[in-house]
Amino acid sequence: MKNGKIAAAVLAAIFFASVSGASAEKKKIEIPPLEGLTARDMPYDMGAAALLEWKIRDCDNQDMTYRIFVSSLAGTGPALRSFTEAGWIKVDEFKGNERLAKDIELPFWAWNASKNIHAVKVSLDNFFGKIQDGSVYYFKVMTLRGKQISESPVVPGAVKGNWFNLSRFNNLFYVILISMAFFWAVTHAKKGNLFIRRITGLDAVEEAIGRATEMGKPVYYLTGRLGMGSMSTIAATFILGEISKRIATYDTQLKVPHTEPVTMTVCQEIVKQAYSEAGRQDAYREDINFYVTDDQFAYTAAVDGMMTREKPAACFYMGYYYAESLLLTEIGSHTGAIQIAGTDAEHQLPFFFITCDYTLIGEELYAAGAYLSKDPVLVGTLRGQDIGKVFAMAVILLGAIGLTLAHVRGWDGLTRVIGNLFNSF
Amino acid sequence: MKNFFDKLLKLDRRILFLLVVFVIVFPIFKPLKLPGIKITDAVKGVYNTIESLPENSVILVSFDFDPASKPELYPMAVAVLRHAFKKNLKVIGMTLWATGPGIADEIITMTAREYKKEYGKDYLYFGYQVGGYAVITGMGTDIYKIFSKDAKKGSPLETFPVMQGIKSLKNFAYVIDFGAGDPGIDTWIAYGADKFGFKLGAGCTAVNEAPTRPYLQTKQLTGLIPAMKGASEYEILIKAPDKASAGMDAIGLGHFLILFLVILANVVLIVQKYLLT
Amino acid sequence: MIFKKKLPLIVCFIVGILTLLQYYVPNKVSIGYLETMTQWDIIISAFAFLLGLASLFAMHYDKIRRKTQGWGYSLFMFGGVILGLTCGIISKANQTNQEGFITAFGWIYNYVLNPLQGTMFALLAFYVVSASFRAFRVKSGQAFILFLAAVIILFGRVPLGQLIWSKFMSWLPFGISEAIEWIMNFPSTAARRGIMIGIALGAVAMSLKIIFGIEKQYLGGKE
Numbered sequence: 001m002k003n004g005k006i007a008a009a010v011l012a013a014i015f016f017a018s019v020s021g022a023s024a025e026k027k028k029i030e031i032p033p034l035e036g037l038t039a040r041d042m043p044y045d046m047g048a049a050a051l052l053e054w055k056i057r058d059c060d061n062q063d064m065t066y067r068i069f070v071s072s073l074a075g076t077g078p079a080l081r082s083f084t085e086a087g088w089i090k091v092d093e094f095k096g097n098e099r100l101a102k103d104i105e106l107p108f109w110a111w112n113a114s115k116n117i118h119a120v121k122v123s124l125d126n127f128f129g130k131i132q133d134g135s136v137y138y139f140k141v142m143t144l145r146g147k148q149i150s151e152s153p154v155v156p157g158a159v160k161g162n163w164f165n166l167s168r169f170n171n172l173f174y175v176i177l178i179s180m181a182f183f184w185a186v187t188h189a190k191k192g193n194l195f196i197r198r199i200t201g202l203d204a205v206e207e208a209i210g211r212a213t214e215m216g217k218p219v220y221y222l223t224g225r226l227g228m229g230s231m232s233t234i235a236a237t238f239i240l241g242e243i244s245k246r247i248a249t250y251d252t253q254l255k256v257p258h259t260e261p262v263t264m265t266v267c268q269e270i271v272k273q274a275y276s277e278a279g280r281q282d283a284y285r286e287d288i289n290f291y292v293t294d295d296q297f298a299y300t301a302a303v304d305g306m307m308t309r310e311k312p313a314a315c316f317y318m319g320y321y322y323a324e325s326l327l328l329t330e331i332g333s334h335t336g337a338i339q340i341a342g343t344d345a346e347h348q349l350p351f352f353f354i355t356c357d358y359t360l361i362g363e364e365l366y367a368a369g370a371y372l373s374k375d376p377v378l379v380g381t382l383r384g385q386d387i388g389k390v391f392a393m394a395v396i397l398l399g400a401i402g403l404t405l406a407h408v409r410g411w412d413g414l415t416r417v418i419g420n421l422f423n424s425f
Numbered sequence: 426m427k428n429f430f431d432k433l434l435k436l437d438r439r440i441l442f443l444l445v446v447f448v449i450v451f452p453i454f455k456p457l458k459l460p461g462i463k464i465t466d467a468v469k470g471v472y473n474t475i476e477s478l479p480e481n482s483v484i485l486v487s488f489d490f491d492p493a494s495k496p497e498l499y500p501m502a503v504a505v506l507r508h509a510f511k512k513n514l515k516v517i518g519m520t521l522w523a524t525g526p527g528i529a530d531e532i533i534t535m536t537a538r539e540y541k542k543e544y545g546k547d548y549l550y551f552g553y554q555v556g557g558y559a560v561i562t563g564m565g566t567d568i569y570k571i572f573s574k575d576a577k578k579g580s581p582l583e584t585f586p587v588m589q590g591i592k593s594l595k596n597f598a599y600v601i602d603f604g605a606g607d608p609g610i611d612t613w614i615a616y617g618a619d620k621f622g623f624k625l626g627a628g629c630t631a632v633n634e635a636p637t638r639p640y641l642q643t644k645q646l647t648g649l650i651p652a653m654k655g656a657s658e659y660e661i662l663i664k665a666p667d668k669a670s671a672g673m674d675a676i677g678l679g680h681f682l683i684l685f686l687v688i689l690a691n692v693v694l695i696v697q698k699y700l701l702t
Numbered sequence: 703m704i705f706k707k708k709l710p711l712i713v714c715f716i717v718g719i720l721t722l723l724q725y726y727v728p729n730k731v732s733i734g735y736l737e738t739m740t741q742w743d744i745i746i747s748a749f750a751f752l753l754g755l756a757s758l759f760a761m762h763y764d765k766i767r768r769k770t771q772g773w774g775y776s777l778f779m780f781g782g783v784i785l786g787l788t789c790g791i792i793s794k795a796n797q798t799n800q801e802g803f804i805t806a807f808g809w810i811y812n813y814v815l816n817p818l819q820g821t822m823f824a825l826l827a828f829y830v831v832s833a834s835f836r837a838f839r840v841k842s843g844q845a846f847i848l849f850l851a852a853v854i855i856l857f858g859r860v861p862l863g864q865l866i867w868s869k870f871m872s873w874l875p876f877g878i879s880e881a882i883e884w885i886m887n888f889p890s891t892a893a894r895r896g897i898m899i900g901i902a903l904g905a906v907a908m909s910l911k912i913i914f915g916i917e918k919q920y921l922g923g924k925e
Binding site: 044045046047133161162163164165168171172175178179182186227228229231234235237238241258260261262264265266269270287289290291292293294295297298300301309323326327330344346349351353354355361362363365366367369377378381382384385388389392 | 722725726727728729730731732733743746747750751752753754755757758761764772818819822823825826829830832833834836837838894897898899900901903904905906907908909910911912916917919920921
């Protein structure tokens with residue numbers, strides 16, 4: 001027992017001696033000076049940020065801190081020596097083992113994601129407002145460990161706006177690839193007939209208009225909640241053109257209530273032209289298209305009211321919809337109208353499915369204009385779209401196989417390459 | 426018998442409407458306090474991000490909804506703002522909806538008062554700006570070009586201490602959008618967070634939950650509070666049960682009514698098909 | 703013809719290409735272009751509202767003038783606009799005044815607009831129930847899978863359902879929350895992504911059609 005106590009005391013003494021020795025030794029070690037600090041323009045940005053880089057040092061750990069300072073005056077005269085006169089601003093602070101080049105989110109073709117270099121992006125516009133191209137700023141890095149402080153030399157760095165964002169090259173490459181496929185399809189479309197699969201919802205358009213003519217009741221056409229900036233609204237206006245031609249021929253009444261004034265103006269032109277192409281200028285009335293309100297539910301209430309009173313024979317819901325979809329189509333279904341919907345708002349598809357007779361899903365809405373017009377050039381664009389789809393499927397398949405392999409084999413490099421290729425920066 | 430089943434399948438919708446009224450109104454008068462709310466990771470995402478922010482960080486809250494979606498989005502907005510003020514964060518409010526300013530103003534003023542926060546120093550209200558995605562794009566480069574004055578006092582933004590160090594969207598520690606449609610969460614992601622790279626969280630209506638969820642997987646959103654249920658979870662997280670927790674009874678019974686009717690219709694269909702033929 | 707068809711196509715082509723390139727050019731010139739376009743967009747949006755207002759007034763004025771069926775509602779519409787506008791101007795679009803009292807505009811917002819919009823939105827609950835009852839009928843194998851997924855989600859979305867599941871279905875290796883997460887994260891998201899990829903490609907094709915003037919229907923016809 002006694003021996004045990006002695007042994008413990010000896011061990012404790014050795015431990016404390018080693019600890020105090022180590023700490024004494026630690027105190028003695030001074031922070032080595034930071035060398036090789038460079039400041040340059042941050043690549044691929046508008047010219048409002050600088051990039052500071054220096055090699056990692058043996059002393060880098062989370063017990064020490066880096067502090068970054070910037071000044072616009074430090075390079076001139078005595079200000080170089082005086083901290084206050086130079087107007088140094090602290091812009092960043094982080095642990096010694098943080099902010100490596102690999103932490104900057106840029107793809108492998110545009111950036112060397114090294115683990116051995118500290119890379120710090122300094123957004124100068126946050127501190128100096130508007131940054132002029134070619135402006136020079138001065139930087140220094142302070143290293144702190146306990147009470148020890150070490151300062152790097154002051155380095156200048158000029159910033160300028162870049163003309164090409166290389167990190168978005170993947171995106172540009174895909175755009176060019178898909179555009180080439182698209183134009184190839186369009187030019188070849190003129191030469192021959194292309195097959196388009198049947199879209200029952202669009203085949204039913206004739207039936208719906210015919211029914212309205214027989215019953216002597218109006219056709220309602222809604223272009224959705226969004227404006228002309230939305231693809232679905234543009235597609236809805238294409239379809240309106242084709243449908244109004246048929247309506248004009250059948251001499252049926254058309255009503256297009258709008259929630260967006262610009263769309264209304266565009267639709268007025270489209271319907272007028274359609275009536276003229278059908279040789280029925282006399283039947284065209286300015287009030288076919290009319291504005292109701294911009295407000296979602298006030299619009300819904302107004303259209304619901306009109307549909308309940310007039311009991312239309314057919315209702316078309318094309319474009320983008322939100323919560324009003326069910327409120328409109330449920331009323332439409334109770335008035336007994338044939339209902340055809342087309343939307344790329346995939347969250348509203350379930351509501352359209354259960355209340356409408358036919359529903360065009362997403363891209364079918366975009367294809368509808370080409371389908372109805374049978375214009376060979378427009379039909380050709382659908383083939384371009386299909387080539388894009390095959391490309392997307394191949395990429396998804398290869399990407400999934402590649403990522404699975406990388407995960408199983410632990411190939412982090414491959415994960416990064418695939419991730420970078422299909423990411424937006 | 427067949428006649429009865431036929432009638433059951435073609436039940437007058439007014440009877441269904443009456444049933445809905447009953448299951449929703451009943452718990453309002455007699456709260457059932459149904460148990461079992463579980464906290465989901467999506468809601469925790471917003472909570473944890475706010476929790477991780479240091480004091481005095483500035484967050485931006487966009488109230489992109491109108492009175493119609495108020496029952497779904499108001500409780501979560503109140504809960505999140507209470508959390509932010511409790512954590513001594515600085516809050517800036519705005520809206521992209523023309524019919525949203527009233528609610529946005531009400532929520533931000535009410536919660537700020539609860540925590541005795543000072544206007545201009547601890548919180549600010551930008552108000553409404555027309556333009557949807559264009560407003561977000563503009564704020565991404567220079568907020569002062571889009572909102573030159575605040576909505577309450579009409580003073581230039583730079584005169585408020587809370588705006589110190591805030592120039593563009595990138596300068597906010599966190600941006601949260603309570604969105605009911607367009608412009609909303611999709612807009613903030615496509616034209617804001619993806620383009621300018623800031624942390625974004627969101628609260629949505631129940632119908633928008635499914636389409637918004639993929640953004641969580643792709644980490645384009647740090648968290649998502651879906652409708653009344655999400656709000657009730659958030660209220661539990663901040664230990665301040667309020668309107669959402671109370672509304673969960675009605676929502677629970679409403680779900681069960683739909684479940685009952687759907688099963689009933691199918692049972693009748695099976696009976697008709699196999700037993701009565 | 704040049705001003706009505708050719709010029710818009712040229713403007714569309716130039717602006718379309720510049721906006722596309724803007725994404726790849728980070729320079730201040732490019733940012734400035736985006737800012738200017740954004741501001742123009744905001745200004746046009748604001749003025750477009752007047753266009754809508756003019757159409758609305760013209761239509762309702764015509765209804766009153768011709769005394770068509772329901773022309774009284776048109777009078778009501780004009781009354782509403784005048785009342786809202788007057789209250790907005792008097793209250794300077796503020797809901798409360800300096801003393802914290804509610805203004806006339808605030809009263810309209812809180813006690814007219816709020817309940818009216820709330821009522822319309824609340825109708826969804828009724829329509830969802832009636833539509834589900836009518837449409838959710840299992841008539842095929844695929845419909846059964848859909849039905850099963852719907853039942854699990856409806857059941858597990860509410861606390862009470864979760865409680866019942868944990869009491870009576872605890873023998874299953876997964877909880878209802880996990881089942882819902884799985885349905886939402888995998889089959890549902892996969893289907894949505896499929897649709898979204900199709901939509902995205904369709905949108906690219908549509909953009910190219912518009913930028914290069916292949917589709918000109920939105921200008922009021924082909925010629």
